[in-house]
Amino acid sequence: MFKFTLKNTDGNARTGEYSTPHGSFETPNFMACGTKGGVKTLEMRDVEELGAEIILANTYHLTLRPGAEQVEEFGGLHKWIGWDKPLLTDSGGFQVFSLSERRKIDDNGVEFHSHKNGDKHYFTPEKAIQIQEKLGTDIIMAFDECAPGDCDHKYAKKAMERTHNWALRCKKEHEKLQKIRVKNGQAEQALFPIIQGVIYDDLREESAKFMANLDLPGIAIGGLSVGESKEDMYRILDVVRPHLPKDKIHYLMGVGSPEDLVEGVARGIDLFDCVLPTRLARHGAFWTPIGRHNIKNKKFEQQLTPLQKNCSCSTCKTTTISYIRHLHMESEITALRLLTIHNLHFLLDLMRTIRKHIKEGTFDAFHKSFTSQFLNSES
Amino acid sequence: MFKFTLKNTDGNARTGEYSTPHGSFETPNFMACGTKGGVKTLEMRDVEELGAEIILANTYHLTLRPGAEQVEEFGGLHKWIGWDKPLLTDSGGFQVFSLSERRKIDDNGVEFHSHKNGDKHYFTPEKAIQIQEKLGTDIIMAFDECAPGDCDHKYAKKAMERTHNWALRCKKEHEKLQKIRVKNGQAEQALFPIIQGVIYDDLREESAKFMANLDLPGIAIGGLSVGESKEDMYRILDVVRPHLPKDKIHYLMGVGSPEDLVEGVARGIDLFDCVLPTRLARHGAFWTPIGRHNIKNKKFEQQLTPLQKNCSCSTCKTTTISYIRHLHMESEITALRLLTIHNLHFLLDLMRTIRKHIKEGTFDAFHKSFTSQFLNSES
Numbered sequence: 001m002f003k004f005t006l007k008n009t010d011g012n013a014r015t016g017e018y019s020t021p022h023g024s025f026e027t028p029n030f031m032a033c034g035t036k037g038g039v040k041t042l043e044m045r046d047v048e049e050l051g052a053e054i055i056l057a058n059t060y061h062l063t064l065r066p067g068a069e070q071v072e073e074f075g076g077l078h079k080w081i082g083w084d085k086p087l088l089t090d091s092g093g094f095q096v097f098s099l100s101e102r103r104k105i106d107d108n109g110v111e112f113h114s115h116k117n118g119d120k121h122y123f124t125p126e127k128a129i130q131i132q133e134k135l136g137t138d139i140i141m142a143f144d145e146c147a148p149g150d151c152d153h154k155y156a157k158k159a160m161e162r163t164h165n166w167a168l169r170c171k172k173e174h175e176k177l178q179k180i181r182v183k184n185g186q187a188e189q190a191l192f193p194i195i196q197g198v199i200y201d202d203l204r205e206e207s208a209k210f211m212a213n214l215d216l217p218g219i220a221i222g223g224l225s226v227g228e229s230k231e232d233m234y235r236i237l238d239v240v241r242p243h244l245p246k247d248k249i250h251y252l253m254g255v256g257s258p259e260d261l262v263e264g265v266a267r268g269i270d271l272f273d274c275v276l277p278t279r280l281a282r283h284g285a286f287w288t289p290i291g292r293h294n295i296k297n298k299k300f301e302q303q304l305t306p307l308q309k310n311c312s313c314s315t316c317k318t319t320t321i322s323y324i325r326h327l328h329m330e331s332e333i334t335a336l337r338l339l340t341i342h343n344l345h346f347l348l349d350l351m352r353t354i355r356k357h358i359k360e361g362t363f364d365a366f367h368k369s370f371t372s373q374f375l376n377s378e379s
Numbered sequence: 380m381f382k383f384t385l386k387n388t389d390g391n392a393r394t395g396e397y398s399t400p401h402g403s404f405e406t407p408n409f410m411a412c413g414t415k416g417g418v419k420t421l422e423m424r425d426v427e428e429l430g431a432e433i434i435l436a437n438t439y440h441l442t443l444r445p446g447a448e449q450v451e452e453f454g455g456l457h458k459w460i461g462w463d464k465p466l467l468t469d470s471g472g473f474q475v476f477s478l479s480e481r482r483k484i485d486d487n488g489v490e491f492h493s494h495k496n497g498d499k500h501y502f503t504p505e506k507a508i509q510i511q512e513k514l515g516t517d518i519i520m521a522f523d524e525c526a527p528g529d530c531d532h533k534y535a536k537k538a539m540e541r542t543h544n545w546a547l548r549c550k551k552e553h554e555k556l557q558k559i560r561v562k563n564g565q566a567e568q569a570l571f572p573i574i575q576g577v578i579y580d581d582l583r584e585e586s587a588k589f590m591a592n593l594d595l596p597g598i599a600i601g602g603l604s605v606g607e608s609k610e611d612m613y614r615i616l617d618v619v620r621p622h623l624p625k626d627k628i629h630y631l632m633g634v635g636s637p638e639d640l641v642e643g644v645a646r647g648i649d650l651f652d653c654v655l656p657t658r659l660a661r662h663g664a665f666w667t668p669i670g671r672h673n674i675k676n677k678k679f680e681q682q683l684t685p686l687q688k689n690c691s692c693s694t695c696k697t698t699t700i701s702y703i704r705h706l707h708m709e710s711e712i713t714a715l716r717l718l719t720i721h722n723l724h725f726l727l728d729l730m731r732t733i734r735k736h737i738k739e740g741t742f743d744a745f746h747k748s749f750t751s752q753f754l755n756s757e758s
Contacts, residue, residue: 036709037702043713045697066680066705074683074701082697301445304453318424318461322453323416326445330415333712334422 002138002190002217004249004270010363012241012268015355018218018249020086020138021187022078025053027249027270028354030261030347031088033278036061037081039344040278041337044082049314050344051352054086056273059131059141060095063121064114068134076136088139088273091128091170093194094222094254097146105145107162125169133177133189141220142170144194149227156198164210167193171214192251194222199232201239208243219244220251225260225274233260237267244268258287258350259374265354266367277347281339284328287346291374295339300325313345381517381569381596383628383649389742391620391647394734397597397628399465399517400566401457404432406628406649407733409640409726410467412657415440416460418723419657420716423461428693429723430731433465435652438510438520439474442500443493447513455515467518467652470507470549472573473601473633476525484524486541504548512556512568520599521549523573528606535577543589546572550593571630573601578611580618587622598623599630604639604653612639616646623647637666637729638753644733645746656722663707665718666725670753674718679704692724 001021008015016027032039032047034057039047047055057077062068074080078087096103100112100121109124128143143166147159174191181188193211197203211219221240224233237252244250251271252264261272280286284295288308293300306316307324315324315338328335350370357366380400387394395406411418411426413436418426426434436456441447453459457466475482479491479500488503507522522545526538553570560567572590576582590598600619603612616631623629630650631643640651659665663674667687672679685695686703694703694717707714736745 036705036711038706038711038713041712041716043693043697043717045693061709065709070681073681080683080699080702082702302449302452304459314422314424318422320459323459323461327415327417330440330444332415332417333420333715334417336712337420337716338422 001188004218004247006247008359008361010358010361011266013265013354013358013363014268014270015358016249016270018086018270020054020190022084022086022138023053025086026355028261028265028351028358029053029271030351031056031271031273032344033058033273033275034081034083035275036065037077039340041281041333041340042344046341047083047344048085050341051348052085052344054088054271055083056088056090057081057135057137058092058095059089059128059135060092060099062089062135063092063131064116064119068131072134072136078136086139087137089132089135089137089141090253091132091141091143091194092123093128093141093144094146096123098226107165110145125166126173129170129173129177129191133174133181136186137189138187139190139192139218140174142167142191142193144196144222146223146226147196147198149198149223151198153200153203156196156200156203159198160196160203160207163194163196164207167211167214171216190217192216192218192220194220194253195240196223197236198223199228199236201236204236204239205243208240212243212245212248215245216248218249218251220253221269222253224252225255230260230263234263234267237264237269241268258347259371261347261350262354262367262370265358266363277343278340281343282336284335284339286339286342289370289373291376295321295325295328295335307339307342308346311342311345312349313342315339315342315345380567383597383626385626387738387740389737389740390645392644392733392737392742393647393649394737395628395649397465397649399433399569401463401465401517402432404465405734407640407644407730407737408432408650409730410435410650410652411723412437412652412654413460413462414654415444416456418719420660420712420719421723425720426462426723427464429720430727431464431723433467433650434462435467435469436460436514436516437471437474438468438507438514439471439478441468441514442471442510443495443498447510451513451515457515465518466516468511468514468516468520469632470511470520470522470573471502472507472520472523473525475502477605486544488522489524504545505552508549508552508556508570512553512560515565516568517566518569518571518597519553521546521570521572523575523601525602525605526575526577528577528602530577532579532582535575535579535582538577539575539582539586542573542575543586546590546593550595569596571595571597571599573599573632574619575602576615577602578607578615580615583615583618584622587619591622591624591627594624595627597628597630599632600648601632603631604634609639609642613642613646616643616648620647637726638750640726640729641733641746641749644737645742656726657719660718660722661715663714663718665721668749668752670755674700674704674707674714686718686721687725690721690724691728692721694718694721694724 132140145159303321511519524538682700
């Protein structure tokens with residue numbers, strides 16, 4: 001049911017195809033975040049129109065509201081939110097450690113309080129798998145402890161070991177529940193483990209080996225892009241890469257920016273997700289091949305051109321910078337939507353371009369030219 | 380260039396077609412409000428997809444930002460906002476009297492301060508026409524004094540007389556500017572005068588006769604739906620109707636609710652505008668044939684049906700009440716968009732149904748059945 005087919009390689013960059021019960025998607029690819037069951041400012045038909053092949057939703061948010069049992073009664077997350085293609089849920093690990101309040105963590109699990117209303121919740125590896133089973137998504141993630149990017153080696157090691165132990169428990173619970181799903185004629189789910197270890201090379205290497213050994217149908221790298229330097233992030237990807245199974249899909253969680261997607265692909269990453277395209281839009285920011293810009297900039301007031309020359313997104317085909325800026329300055333919600341569409345299109349189109357270059361064996365040249373153009377701009 | 384063709388009548392209800400330099404629209408019809416140059420939460424392509432044939436923009440808001448000269452430099456309002464169909468601007472009269480601060484009014488015009496930043500502005504009838512000429516819209520409105528719905532007869536009479544005087548000045552300025560437009564090869568604009576007189580029958584009758592006498596290519600009724608009772612509004616429409624030229628389009632400004640549209644059509648009205656479908660959406664409210672509902676209602680939490688059974692809007696075709704409610708409760712902007720689309724579709728579809736019934740001579744029966752269903756509901 002779940003199958004990763006490696007197609008082309010170009011240096012460490014790869015193209016492939018991943019198949020799920022809800023269809024397949026090409027890699028490298030980027031997942032828009034449907035945090036609470038919706039991609040911010042967009043309808044699902046917009047996300048489809050953008051050519052997104054897989055999106056992500058957040059277990060933490062959906063557990064708080066409407067709750068996993070509720071989603072299960074609604075017929076599963078796909079049906080409820082109206083998304084019929086591949087769908088991935090994170091385990092809630094990252095949000096439990098970044099959003100929730102008054103956390104108490106031990107080897108069994110985490111007690112935390114909702115950042116929304118203070119309600120007490122208790123997550124264990126088993127619970128995280130049970131919740132994601134109820135959500136019924138295609139790819140589900142193991143429950144991990146996402147240690148702070150600046151924690152010391154001692155704590156990082158402890159969190160990693162806990163994450164390893166939890167991954168074993170997740171795998172066991174997952175196998176149990178999948179048997180029931182198969183018996184009930186329900187679509188199977190794939191479980192991906194998450195490599196941790198903060199910015200410590202020895203820990204990351206140990207964690208990569210451990211998770212690869214679990215022999216699950218995909219493998220993820222978590223705990224990056226959480227405040228560490230870009231140098232650290234890129235180095236960790238280099239440290240981890242030799243230990244990632246070549247025949248499995250490699251998912252870098254919570255990344256990211258256009259330059260990080262290109263750097264990630266150059267280091268063998270196949271799948272990404274990030275809130276950046278939607279979050280930046282809400283702050284008036286947008287990307288073009290020459291960098292990041294802000295619509296509030298006075299110089300855009302009278303600019304009657306699209307956000308990006310020759311861009312094929314619906315925003316660029318139908319509106320001008322001047323008009324979007326006016327809507328943004330007037331606090332019109334439509335501006336957020338127009339910028340979100342452009343930013344998401346920018347990343348999805350970047351991934352299409354990357355795939356094309358890998359197929360043609362020109363990824364390295366593209367990598368250099370994209371990065372120098374994108375990072376050497378001022379705006 | 381501007382032509383109203385009366386097609387069918389059924390009692391006092393009429394169907395017709397109004398042609399403008401940007402195409403024609405059928406009547407009765409409803410205009411969505413593109414207040415600041417955008418219909419709230421929507422893109423222009425959404426408004427077009429909804430089947431809107433004409434929309435309205437606000438002179439007051441566009442004068443504050445980006446300014447009429449700026450819009451003129453941008454190539455006119457149609458081009459700037461990306462709307463190629465008929466477009467109407469109000470004169471700013473209503474907003475000057477309802478939104479602005481520290482007004483000083485005399486027979487020459489109104490000094491007021493922007494509700495946005497306190498900037499001082501001065502509107503005269505001539506200025507209002509000059510601004511709308513720069514905006515380049517198809518139908519422009521005379522500058523009027525919109526007296527409060529609860530003012531006494533003495534003040535209402537004074538405001539009406541001022542409005543009459545201003546209408547004459549608007550007409551004169553308009554004729555002057557149109558000659559220049561024609562000479563420059565620019566599309567002509569139609570000026571509509573506005574009947575005032577608060578809720579006083581004698582004043583409304585006098586104002587209707589005066590405005591009809593101006594022999595302009597349309598006529599509007601202003602100062603209703605501003606806090607007076609529905610009885611008063613409907614009675615005033617009955618008082619005014621015999622004096623409206625039958626071969627001109629009749630526009631009731633700022634109305635409104637589904638029941639008021641039906642009552643207005645029954646009294647010979649051809650065109651309406653109102654912020655209600657977009658504003659209600661922002662408060663979580665939506666219409667169905669059995670009345671007004673609020674998405675926050677707990678009973679909708681698990682309802683896996685569209686907002687309205689058999690509704691053909693994109694929201695109802697792709698989402699459920701339960702999902703929209705979840706997005707709304709989570710403060711997701713997408714909920715506002717989904718409800719706005721449904722509410723606007725509801726009114727535009729109501730107008731299509733009304734036109735069909737008038738053509739078939741069954742408007743009276745429809746009027747009765749719609750009203751009894753719509754107003755006798757509880758939700």
